[in-house]
Amino acid sequence: GAGVSQTPSNKVTEKGKYVELRCDPISGHTALYWYRQSLGQGPEFLIYFQGTGAADDSGLPNDRFFAVRPEGSVSTLKIQRTERGDSAVYLCASSLTNEQFFGPGTRLTVL
Amino acid sequence: AQKITQTQPGMFVQEKEAVTLDCTYDTSDQSYGLFWYKQPSSGEMIFLIYQGSYDEQNATEGRYSLNFQKARKSANLVISASQLGDSAMYFCAMREVLSGVGTSYDKVIFGPGTSLSVIP
Numbered sequence: 001g002a003g004v005s006q007t008p009s010n011k012v013t014e015k016g017k018y019v020e021l022r023c024d025p026i027s028g029h030t031a032l033y034w035y036r037q038s039l040g041q042g043p044e045f046l047i048y049f050q051g052t053g054a055a056d057d058s059g060l061p062n063d064r065f066f067a068v069r070p071e072g073s074v075s076t077l078k079i080q081r082t083e084r085g086d087s088a089v090y091l092c093a094s095s096l097t098n099e100q101f102f103g104p105g106t107r108l109t110v111l
Numbered sequence: 112a113q114k115i116t117q118t119q120p121g122m123f124v125q126e127k128e129a130v131t132l133d134c135t136y137d138t139s140d141q142s143y144g145l146f147w148y149k150q151p152s153s154g155e156m157i158f159l160i161y162q163g164s165y166d167e168q169n170a171t172e173g174r175y176s177l178n179f180q181k182a183r184k185s186a187n188l189v190i191s192a193s194q195l196g197d198s199a200m201y202f203c204a205m206r207e208v209l210s211g212v213g214t215s216y217d218k219v220i221f222g223p224g225t226s227l228s229v230i231p
Contacts, residue, residue: 033219042115042202042221043156056217091156096162098144098206100219104154 002026004103006092012109013082021077021106025094032075033100034067035091043091049075082110114138115203115222120228131178132188132225134203140164144206145186146219147177151199159201162186191231193229202222 005024035043046058052072070073093100122128147159162170170177178187203222
């Protein structure tokens with residue numbers, strides 16, 4: 001069956017621009033997580049959705065970051081006024097129980 | 112304060128030998144979950160094993176077992192009969208969940224990882 005997909009796989013943008021990263025979870029998975037992984041580090045928790053609502057958004061670094069999941073399936077992570085420090089791989093994971101299934105990630109490069 | 116500590120930045124193991132990857136965690140919650148993930152150089156994150164804080168038996172999945180010592184707050188991963196394909200980064204992670212009036216959270220925190228190299 002289809003796994004978690006993320007688009008785009010790579011995104012290069014200029015400092016100050018707005019970007020949207022998309023995550024398509026496994027069908028039927030109610031839980032969805034966003035993480036950010038910088039080179040040589042472990043994934044950093046950003047936000048967790050249970051259904052349509054954000055159950056925990058405490059990991060979002062500042063108000064330039066926002067995520068939505070309007071129908072409880074696809075989620076979009078939105079970053080305003082991008083900065084060079086936002087460059088990282090953004091990972092999405094979905095789960096039904098304890099095991100999280102990760103997508104391949106979106107590599108964001110801010111020039 | 113570090114929630115998840117992995118003290119071994121890099122480890123080497125001979126093929127077919129067993130290896131233990133260390134993980135200690137910090138939480139005041141009674142209910143939590145512990146995970147191990149493998150990340151090869153390709154970048155994909157692969158779930159290996161899960162242990163709930165109330166599980167009395169150590170979790171096992173094939174060649175992977177989790178040595179859970181609750182009082183010491185440690186959750187070490189043991190890989191038996193190492194294979195060349197086991198060479199990768201390994202991450203320990205903890206899920207903390209609290210549902211309460213005024214305060215609630217549900218997050219997964221990852222450690223910094225251990226790089227494992229299997230030598231032929």
